[in-house]
Amino acid sequence: MEMDRESGKLEQIVSQFRSKILHVILDSRVPSLHHHHHQQQQESLSHSRVRKTDKWFNLVLGDRPPALENLNFSLRNLFDPMVIDIILVHRGSCSSSVDNLYSPSAPAAGPADETVIERWVVQYDCPRFIATPSGADACVSYKKIYKKSIILLRSLYTQMRLLPAYRIFKQLSSLSQTYNFDLVYKVSSFSHPFSREEESGMKEYIFAPVEALSGCLSVSVTYRATLSDFNLEPLVSLPPKIITDYVGSPTTDPMRSFPSSDKGAHATSFPLRGARPPSSSPFQRPHSWSSGFHRGFLSTKTQSLAGSPPVYRTSPKPYDIASPPTDLYGNRIQNQRVSTLQQVTAYDEYKSSPPFSPSASPSTPSYLSGTNPLRTRHCSETAPVTIPLPLTGRSTRYLSPNSSDPSRHSLPPLSPRSSKHDASSQESPSGIRSYRKIEALRAGESPSGLSNNYSAQKVVRDSKDDSGRFSALLSSSGSPRIGFSRSSSRLSFQDDMDDCEFSCPFDVDDVDVSDSSSQNTEGKKASEFTAQSNLVGKKSQDAAVGILVHMLRTAPPLRQDSSCYSTHSLRTEYEGGVSIASGFFMPRKTADALEELNSYREMKDLLLSKSGTRVVRKEEIK
Amino acid sequence: MNCEVCQLKELEVEHFEIREVLRCILHTIVFHRALGLVRPKDVDLELFEITYVQCGDVELEKKIDEKIDHFISWVEKHPNKKSQICLSFYEVKSKQPSWFTNKTERLYWEQWYINLNVTQHPKHHSSKSHHTKLVVDPGESATEERSSRRAMVEASLREVLFQIIKFVNEKKDHVPPISEGVIYFPYEITIPSSSDSAFGMDMIKRMLHSGHPTMLS
Numbered sequence: 001m002e003m004d005r006e007s008g009k010l011e012q013i014v015s016q017f018r019s020k021i022l023h024v025i026l027d028s029r030v031p032s033l034h035h036h037h038h039q040q041q042q043e044s045l046s047h048s049r050v051r052k053t054d055k056w057f058n059l060v061l062g063d064r065p066p067a068l069e070n071l072n073f074s075l076r077n078l079f080d081p082m083v084i085d086i087i088l089v090h091r092g093s094c095s096s097s098v099d100n101l102y103s104p105s106a107p108a109a110g111p112a113d114e115t116v117i118e119r120w121v122v123q124y125d126c127p128r129f130i131a132t133p134s135g136a137d138a139c140v141s142y143k144k145i146y147k148k149s150i151i152l153l154r155s156l157y158t159q160m161r162l163l164p165a166y167r168i169f170k171q172l173s174s175l176s177q178t179y180n181f182d183l184v185y186k187v188s189s190f191s192h193p194f195s196r197e198e199e200s201g202m203k204e205y206i207f208a209p210v211e212a213l214s215g216c217l218s219v220s221v222t223y224r225a226t227l228s229d230f231n232l233e234p235l236v237s238l239p240p241k242i243i244t245d246y247v248g249s250p251t252t253d254p255m256r257s258f259p260s261s262d263k264g265a266h267a268t269s270f271p272l273r274g275a276r277p278p279s280s281s282p283f284q285r286p287h288s289w290s291s292g293f294h295r296g297f298l299s300t301k302t303q304s305l306a307g308s309p310p311v312y313r314t315s316p317k318p319y320d321i322a323s324p325p326t327d328l329y330g331n332r333i334q335n336q337r338v339s340t341l342q343q344v345t346a347y348d349e350y351k352s353s354p355p356f357s358p359s360a361s362p363s364t365p366s367y368l369s370g371t372n373p374l375r376t377r378h379c380s381e382t383a384p385v386t387i388p389l390p391l392t393g394r395s396t397r398y399l400s401p402n403s404s405d406p407s408r409h410s411l412p413p414l415s416p417r418s419s420k421h422d423a424s425s426q427e428s429p430s431g432i433r434s435y436r437k438i439e440a441l442r443a444g445e446s447p448s449g450l451s452n453n454y455s456a457q458k459v460v461r462d463s464k465d466d467s468g469r470f471s472a473l474l475s476s477s478g479s480p481r482i483g484f485s486r487s488s489s490r491l492s493f494q495d496d497m498d499d500c501e502f503s504c505p506f507d508v509d510d511v512d513v514s515d516s517s518s519q520n521t522e523g524k525k526a527s528e529f530t531a532q533s534n535l536v537g538k539k540s541q542d543a544a545v546g547i548l549v550h551m552l553r554t555a556p557p558l559r560q561d562s563s564c565y566s567t568h569s570l571r572t573e574y575e576g577g578v579s580i581a582s583g584f585f586m587p588r589k590t591a592d593a594l595e596e597l598n599s600y601r602e603m604k605d606l607l608l609s610k611s612g613t614r615v616v617r618k619e620e621i622k
Numbered sequence: 623m624n625c626e627v628c629q630l631k632e633l634e635v636e637h638f639e640i641r642e643v644l645r646c647i648l649h650t651i652v653f654h655r656a657l658g659l660v661r662p663k664d665v666d667l668e669l670f671e672i673t674y675v676q677c678g679d680v681e682l683e684k685k686i687d688e689k690i691d692h693f694i695s696w697v698e699k700h701p702n703k704k705s706q707i708c709l710s711f712y713e714v715k716s717k718q719p720s721w722f723t724n725k726t727e728r729l730y731w732e733q734w735y736i737n738l739n740v741t742q743h744p745k746h747h748s749s750k751s752h753h754t755k756l757v758v759d760p761g762e763s764a765t766e767e768r769s770s771r772r773a774m775v776e777a778s779l780r781e782v783l784f785q786i787i788k789f790v791n792e793k794k795d796h797v798p799p800i801s802e803g804v805i806y807f808p809y810e811i812t813i814p815s816s817s818d819s820a821f822g823m824d825m826i827k828r829m830l831h832s833g834h835p836t837m838l839s
Contacts (some may be wrong), residue, residue: 208791
């Protein structure tokens with residue numbers, strides 16, 4: 001029993017010794033493993049953490065490379081020698097250095113020479129006669145063996161840095177240059193004998209073995225005395241290119257346009273200033289704005305702008321006058337937040353993985369479906385519905401008395417929508433309301449709820465409620481066609497918020513269902529107006545109102561269906577205190593403008609809250 | 623317990639090379655005798671293409687630097703002389719106090735002699751400076767001579783380091799057991815004092831303490 005325990009201890013020492021030696025060798029010869037380890041060591045140094053493996057042989061080396069664990073497993077037999085070959089891989093010189101730069105791992109045009117420049121052999125020989133020490137002697141024996149192993153490891157560690165291969169390792173470890181050679185390793189339990197030619201240029205050093213009663217631990221190294229025969233030269237490195245116009249650079253206009261993608265989506269500056277037309281700078285390099293969700297989102301803006309350039313270009317003058325530098329900053333913030341919101345929305349949508357079928361609406365552009373799949377899906381959800389406005393779906397939820405609790409959501413109202421409501425001169429807002437009404441009826445909501453919610457003074461609240469109620473209604477209505485979770489529905493509302501930011505109030509519904517190009521044009525204009533008026537503040541309230549009215553007046557006509565529905569709803573479905581004019585344009589009151597301003601503020605808070613905690617104002621809750 | 627002595631190969635160094643050479647040799651020896659938990663630290667020499675390993679102990683590094691400063695001061699006062707630095711490891715043993723000896727006794731179990739031959743007259747420079755401003759000799763021959771001389775010193779230093787590794791590997795039995803919590807064994811660095819006689823007295827003192835004959839070069 002005691003003998004087994006003793007031999008077990010010795011085996012443990014030998015096993016750990018082999019692992020430690022392997023760790024030392026790989027850390028001092030393989031640049032790729034060294035980089036990984038060096039980073040970890042920096043972290044461990046800062047935390048002053050000593051791992052269990054570090055305590056072996058009192059040599060702190062940091063985390064063992066993952067490859068080492070596998071190697072240890074494959075070389076479990078302690079009596080098999082552990083042969084570690086350090087191989088210099090020299091890529092052919094006839095290949096282009098530039099090619100090697102871009103594909104260093106790819107086989108070069110010329111042959112890749114592989115030369116074993118070092119061979120470490122760790123062996124634990126079992127003597128023919130094993131003397132079994134007695135208890136006390138055994139303990140002393142293991143301590144001595146352990147102490148001698150520590151010394152051996154120390155000398156090996158020092159020796160590693162004196163051999164010629166260390167210089168190559170240092171060269172390769174330097175990240176400043178790329179070379180036409182590399183150092184790799186091979187661990188096996190047997191060694192291929194060197195050829196006579198190879199042997200001639202090699203030297204051997206045998207470390208003094210650590211003799212134990214039950215075995216003898218020995219380490220030897222055969223190494224190339226000189227490596228000057230190899231053409232070890234750095235590859236031609238491309239001069240570093242300093243990119244000054246990166247996204248996020250303080251000198252770069254965050255709304256600067258970037259070239260189009262393959263989908264034809266354009267990231268265009270949002271001309272809130274008005275005077276600046278969408279830039280058409282040539283494609284320089286990809287950036288975050290032109291990839292992912294931003295692309296589609298911005299492209300919608302682009303299309304909207306493209307759809308009505310004259311409007312933008314002619315109308316901006318009041319903006320210019322009323323847009324101090326803070327305005328621009330505010331605009332940027334808003335746009336960026338919206339973009340972020342859009343991205344978050346899309347990402348969250350994927351996360352939540354709503355169970356509904358992702359069939360895209362035929363009228364929705366591909367990029368838009370790619371960027372706002374939830375919205376698209378929501379459109380698809382509403383597609384079967386006769387009324388093609390997605391807001392209807394939302395409105396049903398909004399109309400639910402259960403969802404009227406403002407505390408359920410933290411999203412500000414859809415101010416453009418509310419403004420439209422307030423203006424009451426617009427057909428489409430009324431139309432939207434009508435859709436809501438219809439959907440509410442379909443969902444079986446009480447008309448009383450409808451009437452309460454459709455009051456003019458509560459329009460802002462209505463818009464706000466859309467966010468939470470949307471989800472609430474989704475869950476409460478139990479409509480089979482709407483199966484996604486509350487979170488996703490909330491996110492869809494965020495989508496709508498985003499749309500609201502950049503789409504006309506009366507286009508919100510259309511954006512979800514019909515051609516987004518036409519819708520987004522108006523939508524973007526409305527959102528632009530929205531952003532503008534919000535930033536301007538109370539002082540230019542009237543100006544904002546005027547701008548909105550002007551925008552609505554000059555907006556291209558809605559879809560045939562929408563217009564039909566809207567007019568229809570205007571006359572028949574609208575209830576409550578909201579006064580509805582027969583046409584698109586209705587006189588605005590100061591109170592309405594104030595309401596609109598508040599909604600703009602809330603929208604701004606919403607966007608701000610997306611970057612941090614949610615902001616629920618009491619003002620929203622009314 | 624035997625006191626193992628290792629006489630390292632003599633190195634012919636210039637004044638500005640003393641610090642780096644001594645640091646390299648002393649730290650390499652101590653690293654092999656710091657058998658407690660250490661976090662090795664690689665240090666690249668500036669004058670030579672050699673990397674040596676320190677045990678990472680700040681206190682130790684400071685003490686070694688102090689001793690090197692003292693040695694450089696001594697060399698400045700005694701130019702063009704062969705000098706010897708002794709690095710000794712000892713065990714502290716309690717002993718019966720007597721009128722002749724202290725209560726504790728140092729049992730030296732290993733001694734390393736670093737032999738230096740400082741060839742050049744030291745220029746006046748700050749003690750921290752590694753690179754003395756030499757008199758610039760015109761022509762390429764001086765540069766070539768300097769570089770070849772530098773290569774020779776580097777090769778010699780590398781040999782000394784290999785010698786240390788060989789000695790450390792071959793002689794292990796005399797090393798005392800590792801104490802818990804102790805990083806390195808007690809050590810002592812002896813540099814030549816102001817006078818040769820005093821240096822000799824130090825050797826005699828050590829002999830009395832250790833009780834073993836000390837091999838002199």
